[in-house]
Amino acid sequence: MAGYVSAHRQGSATLPRRRLTEPALVRWTLIGIALAFLALFLAVPLVMVFSEAFAKGVDAYWAALEDPDALSAIRLTLFVAAIAVPSNLIFGISAGWAIAKFRFPGRNLLITLIDLPFAVSPVISGLVFVLLFGRRGWFGPWLFDHDIKIVFAVPGIVLATIFVSFPFIAREIIPVMEASGTEEEEAARVLGASGLQTFFRVTLPNIKWGLLYGVILCNARAMGEFGAVSVVSGHVRGRTNTMPLHVEILYNEYNFQAAFAVASVLALLALVTLVAKAVIERRLARSLAAHDETAAPESA
Amino acid sequence: MSKSNRVLPGFRITMAFTLLYLGLIVIVPLTTLPVESITMGWTAFHRTLTDPRVVASYKLSLGASFVAAIVNGVFGVLVAWVLVRYPFPGRRVIDALIDLPFALPTAVAGITLTTLYAPNGWLGAPLARHGLKVSFTPLGVTVALIFIGLPFVVRTLQPVIEELDLQVEEAATSLGANRWHITTRIILPYLYPAWITGFALSFARAVGEYGSVVFISGNMPMRTEIAPLLIITKLLQYDYAGATTIAFGLLVISFVLLLAINGLQHWTGRRLAH
Numbered sequence: 001m002a003g004y005v006s007a008h009r010q011g012s013a014t015l016p017r018r019r020l021t022e023p024a025l026v027r028w029t030l031i032g033i034a035l036a037f038l039a040l041f042l043a044v045p046l047v048m049v050f051s052e053a054f055a056k057g058v059d060a061y062w063a064a065l066e067d068p069d070a071l072s073a074i075r076l077t078l079f080v081a082a083i084a085v086p087s088n089l090i091f092g093i094s095a096g097w098a099i100a101k102f103r104f105p106g107r108n109l110l111i112t113l114i115d116l117p118f119a120v121s122p123v124i125s126g127l128v129f130v131l132l133f134g135r136r137g138w139f140g141p142w143l144f145d146h147d148i149k150i151v152f153a154v155p156g157i158v159l160a161t162i163f164v165s166f167p168f169i170a171r172e173i174i175p176v177m178e179a180s181g182t183e184e185e186e187a188a189r190v191l192g193a194s195g196l197q198t199f200f201r202v203t204l205p206n207i208k209w210g211l212l213y214g215v216i217l218c219n220a221r222a223m224g225e226f227g228a229v230s231v232v233s234g235h236v237r238g239r240t241n242t243m244p245l246h247v248e249i250l251y252n253e254y255n256f257q258a259a260f261a262v263a264s265v266l267a268l269l270a271l272v273t274l275v276a277k278a279v280i281e282r283r284l285a286r287s288l289a290a291h292d293e294t295a296a297p298e299s300a
Numbered sequence: 301m302s303k304s305n306r307v308l309p310g311f312r313i314t315m316a317f318t319l320l321y322l323g324l325i326v327i328v329p330l331t332t333l334p335v336e337s338i339t340m341g342w343t344a345f346h347r348t349l350t351d352p353r354v355v356a357s358y359k360l361s362l363g364a365s366f367v368a369a370i371v372n373g374v375f376g377v378l379v380a381w382v383l384v385r386y387p388f389p390g391r392r393v394i395d396a397l398i399d400l401p402f403a404l405p406t407a408v409a410g411i412t413l414t415t416l417y418a419p420n421g422w423l424g425a426p427l428a429r430h431g432l433k434v435s436f437t438p439l440g441v442t443v444a445l446i447f448i449g450l451p452f453v454v455r456t457l458q459p460v461i462e463e464l465d466l467q468v469e470e471a472a473t474s475l476g477a478n479r480w481h482i483t484t485r486i487i488l489p490y491l492y493p494a495w496i497t498g499f500a501l502s503f504a505r506a507v508g509e510y511g512s513v514v515f516i517s518g519n520m521p522m523r524t525e526i527a528p529l530l531i532i533t534k535l536l537q538y539d540y541a542g543a544t545t546i547a548f549g550l551l552v553i554s555f556v557l558l559l560a561i562n563g564l565q566h567w568t569g570r571r572l573a574h
Binding site: 021023026027030031033037038040041042043045046049090094095097098099102104113114117119120121122124127128130131134137138159162163166182185186189190198217220224226227230231243245247248251256259260263266269270275277278 | 307308309310311314315317318321322325326327328329330332333336375378379381382383385386388392394395396397398399400401402403404405406407408409410411412413415416422423446447450479504507508509510511515528529531532535540543544547550551554555557558562
């Protein structure tokens with residue numbers, strides 16, 4: 001819940017006719033206030049990231065990114081996302097199938113439970129893994145005896161990242177799978193398709209845009225998570241530092257230009273995410289509309 | 301069980317995997333908080349929660365989140381209205397930009413806002429000349445929380461404004477109502493449930509927020525120390541009990557808000573169905 005609102009599928013809203021809107025003066029005043037607010041809180045900060053990143057020129061910018069610690073932070077971030085996103089993707093598909101295609105008691109409770117990580121503060125998302133796997137945690141002594149390190153090491157970072165990015169894919173797939181119904185899958189089964197054939201040939205084409213949407217949001221969160229990862233990371237430069245943690249270290253060392261250089265890469269990722277999101281939203285709206293059209297004659 | 305359940309395969313295996321994964325990744329880790337809080341006993345629990353520094357951090361987190369949610373409530377409804385109803389050049393781009401706070405990693409937002417509002421920053425310098433300090437004050441905390449909560453109100457209201465029945469406005473107009481009356485008597489009352497939902501979502505997100513706030517807050521105990529930061533501080537001092545207690549309190553607040561939001565969305569859904 002908190003931390004996220006679901007996909008905004010903008011319909012082709014027809015704009016009201018002339019007399020049903022405010023006078024031009026009021027209209028432009030309101031537009032002006034809204035844009036000023038958005039410029040102040042969104043546009044100016046965004047511009048500043050890049051301006052600070054290049055404050056000492058292009059060479060300094062590249063130097064900050066080519067620094068061995070920065071490179072290892074980039075590698076770790078990619079590595080963590082490469083585990084977290086596919087794990088949550090498999091979960092999302094599995095949960096989507098069970099929840100959207102079948103009816104069972106406790107269904108709504110299950111959906112609420114999947115949303116839980118959104119309601120939890122990032123710091124708490126990290127803390128719970130320290131309470132489980134830390135030296136004094138539930139499994140701490142056992143892990144210590146077997147010389148396994150989870151918290152303050154890479155496995156802890158992976159776990160915390162999976163936790164915070166957990167609901168994104170499932171919560172996009174469930175409504176899309178629900179909207180496409182079960183008739184097509186049933187027909188495929190009756191015609192002799194196997195379960196997996198049915199999924200890959202019938203279900204997947206129907207949910208691909210919703211799936212991609214969820215993957216993109218999940219990936220953005222996985223690569224950008226700071227609070228949860230900060231709690232479980234050992235903050236060892238070059239070893240357990242992800243990109244957001246590297247930004248923090250550089251900033252706290254007053255190396256602002258380098259901090260913003262690394263931050264600009266993350267900001268770029270955010271911009272790519274926003275563009276991809278806008279494109280997919282349009283596709284999603286179109287595929288849902290197409291589905292409604294094909295479904296309409298049956299219901300009539 | 302409906303008929304389709306017998307035709308489609310895979311319910312058992314996908315359900316089993318869903319429950320296992322959910323249990324291992326989310327449920328088991330989260331149960332540590334209530335279990336640890338209960339085993340530490342009431343006195344220790346009570347002592348931590350009434351510690352002045354903890355109380356101050358809760359007050360700041362809740363207070364700043366509330367103010368930020370109010371600001372987002374006011375400007376969010378305006379932005380949502382403008383984006384849905386008024387055509388202007390660049391509307392699509394602006395609409396996509398609304399989600400920036402979701403997509404931008406919180407640490408990036410944190411250092412950016414801090415630099416922007418620092419006494420020598422782009423916005424901090426002119427404000428400082430007027431005697432207004434933002435970075436490293438509770439005001440700075442609020443600014444970061446406005447940024448982080450901004451999309452919630454807008455995104456909750458946009459679909460509701462799109463659904464507004466133009467015929468009602470048309471009827472009111474032909475009956476002689478002017479735009480002011482239509483706005484205050486018809487449109488705004490219709491938006492209330494979604495508006496409050498957006499406010500609550502924005503508030504809930506802000507209460508637990510960490511990354512975008514720690515840099516701009518300055519982290520002075522009793523003054524600009526938010527509750528999530530205090531959890532980390534206690535953890536670094538190996539005060540696991542203290543960290544757990546503060547976290548549990550925060551978790552309870554989040555759950556109460558989650559329940560309220562679910563109720564509100566139910567209400568909004570019913571209103572929209574009419």
